[in-house]
Amino acid sequence: MRHGRLALGSALGAGALAVSALVLAPAAGAVEPQEASIGFECGSFGSGSAALKATQNGTAATIEVSTSAITAPIDVGAGAVNSTLTLTKNGSGTTTFSGNSNPAIPAGSPVSTGPLSGTVAAGDSLEASSLKIVVFGITVNCTATSAQTPGPFKF
Template identity: 50%
Template sequence: MRGSTGTGRGARRRRIAGAGAVTAAALAALSLAYAPAAGAVTPTLATADYDCGTWGAGQARLTATQDGTRATVTLRSSVRTPLAVGADTINATLTFAKAGGGTKAFTGTRNPALPARGPVEIGPLSATVAPGDSLNSYFAGPALTMSIFGFPVSCDAVTSQSPGPFVF
């Protein structure tokens, strides 16, 4: 009759097993809370030098984001526009070299309004990425092409990205 009151060995084992299950669940929840986000690009910020011919040359800051297979890159350059440029009027393609071969192009017509002699900023430019895509500066042709007021502007990458390629 001792087991029927819930104070016997069986009840004690159930309480210990229940406490163990609660502890395991709490530990699992904590490990999920501190785990890195799945599908996050690293690094999120890189720099590289570009030469845009008569528009100038200099360092650009590249900021990348990722949401599943959708990725964006925003470029802020030390290259300056000679004239004021309205918002969302620069049609741009930023091409990266993929590790293992091939390229990945990020495209869009997004930019803030730029004052005359202000630094060129474009993006976010978007593309679809696959897990493990590793993207770095593209050297086999123009890395950045822009159409500003209908005039084509081509920029060549001069350096690889620092601290390293974007890995999605």
């Protein structure tokens, strides 16, 4: 009987140790990489690089965009930029992330927008291909001029 209790106690102790290790382990990012950069050409509005930051929560994902390709000619209030980021999905199709959330942007500063919301599935590989920004009724269409580095977002 004593051996039975010892075995049960050892099994319970090992189980508790495994559970505590899982609880204390740092949370892994669901999307990799979490940050990427890409070049954009925005016609007469300019060209430049963009920083992309992605997050995921289940099938919901967000991407924040900050680009030097477009600068604000005047102060832009928070929430005044309506944006749509189109991404190539798994090398062939496309998906879009959109929203009208942005911080206040001082005149002359690069445009920042997001988080832009979209839906993803496990295994999706997404790479930015174009960006559409509407500010004060003015539409700016940007096209990617380089591959996303360090690579596509993998969800």
